[in-house]
Amino acid sequence: MSHSKLASIFNKDEKKVDWHDKALWFVRHKRDLSVHQVKGWESLRDLGHGIKAHMLSNLDSYLQEFEKNAQANGVEVHWAANGEEHNQIVHKILKENNAKKIVKSKSMLTEECHLNPYLEADGMEVIDTDLGERIVQLAKEPPSHIVLPAIHKNKHEVDELFQEHLGTEPCDGDPQYLTHEARKHLREKFITADAAITGVNFAIAETGGFVVCTNEGNADMGAHLAPVHIACMGVEKIIPKQEHLGVFLRLLARSATGQPITTYSSHFRKPKDGRKMHIVIVDNGRSEQLSRPDFRASLHCIRCGACMNTCPIYRRSGGHSYDATIPGPIGSILSPGKDLTKHSSLPFASTLCGSCSNVCPVKIDIHSQLYKWRQIITKETPQPFVKKASMKMMGTMFSKPSQFERVGKLARWSLRTLPKSVINAKPNTWGKERDLPKGPKQSFDEWYAEKRKQE
């Protein structure tokens, strides 16, 4: 289903849309307050961009450097060309360690690879331990936001889910009580887990170590208690040196939630004696995206979610309307590279206002890339007849000033004279939720010529 069709489903509950819109704008506002306090913020963003661009241009050698150093640290490194291979590798490691109960902290990569159903099919229990992810897991839904996975759910829905699955008391959606119950429920899972899976925020070529950021402490509870730790990362998570963490950790949390840093920024380098640590490096379309000069900067993304929080379309259509692992503006430039036909409506889910590019901590030109995907999609995928015909008509009109003037005159007259029932008739989707302005008597050209004459 197209983005607009799925968005119209989300839009049925107007109150919820309003809440969703305001809640995300509030997060964007917190981001503003936080970043305006940082001296040299724009230089930090430039550095973030520059370091990632440099990294991509030397990615093969940095990956090998990382592998070598990680192995020297006693970590086992695996390579997966695609999601399926990633799942097979993780499954094999778990099997070898006789692991049945697995705790997982947030990893968009394992979502992208659909790891959970793959492991569950073999009778393994996979528990998502980030509270938001646990909520959507219980609801059998995918996350709707990369940092706030359950932002589309209200507290009463969470209350009901917990009553059904965790046996909690009805509490009128008290977040304190519900969070505490989740802590108890997940504590037991941590204590009894056979293996822990985490994502990776940054992997450092120079040291072979990697960093995982959480606010809840779930990645650490999993990784330090279970005998086996598997960390899954996309190839683009590499950064050259440890000193670059200084740049990215300053950018990440401020952009994501307005916090000066996440509560826990955990640096894993060597497994503890007697424990095992594995890293799975995954391509899954990333090296192909690297081949596209117009779109390769999308691989700079550090998954902060700022572009979602600020996007007027995302805030009003909800993450599920994108039908992609990564929703929002960044998802709309990543997804078409994976499946152009399936995701062909996503680059159009934007006003091209550029707010996403303005807040991006690593200065990805998101809105320009959205525009560029539109050019490709219009050429390569079938377009609806009405859109095709009207675009052609408009193209001709805009290229002929006299015709443009005539049409303008007619449109202004119509907007002044015709009844609302005609103007807001069905084919005019712009009239769906709003009244169109009254047509002015003069065109801008006429107004301008008159002013010039008077001067």
Add this chain to the structure above:
Amino acid sequence: MGSREKILGQIKANKPESLELPAIDLGLFDEGLDLLQEFTKKVEVVGGNVIQIASENEVQAKMTELFPDAKVKYSTLDETEAFNTLSIEAIQKPHDLEDLDILILKSDIAVAENGAVWLDDSKIPMRVLPFITKHLVFVLEEKSILGYMHEAYANIDDFGFGVFISGPSKTADIEQSLVIGAHGALSLTVFVKK
């Protein structure tokens, strides 16, 4: 051809021409912070709290005063035999730490701009400790507080595991309401020795 070679080959073929690695100019960020004041402010912003002390000896008494009901306690400070109720050496499985009420650890790197405190294997007898404890306490000297993350990383070298901790664990995953105490510590106190 294995996946490793395939991935590396594709990346090599598809990557752009080498771009220069930008240098980090620390002068761009320095705003002449009052380090202790900024650190205190940021720890409070992230939900923790800072207590200034003249001597490490004050820490245990203060913690006993703050948490009179705490039963299971562990500290890595000197002369804490009387305070500690468990012996890390006797712990067979980290899982046995589930009831730990108070953990007191030393640190020698903290960051003013975000209230974060650095710990690594040399400071943590068992990696899960600072995450599994109910109440977490750091003790550091004022001179350990650095301005920015850049300076912290310049002082961090060899470690197997290390972590920056800024405030108690928290979540806002239910309707964006902030709740302190997710999976990790429920409270965080930092003692700074002047």
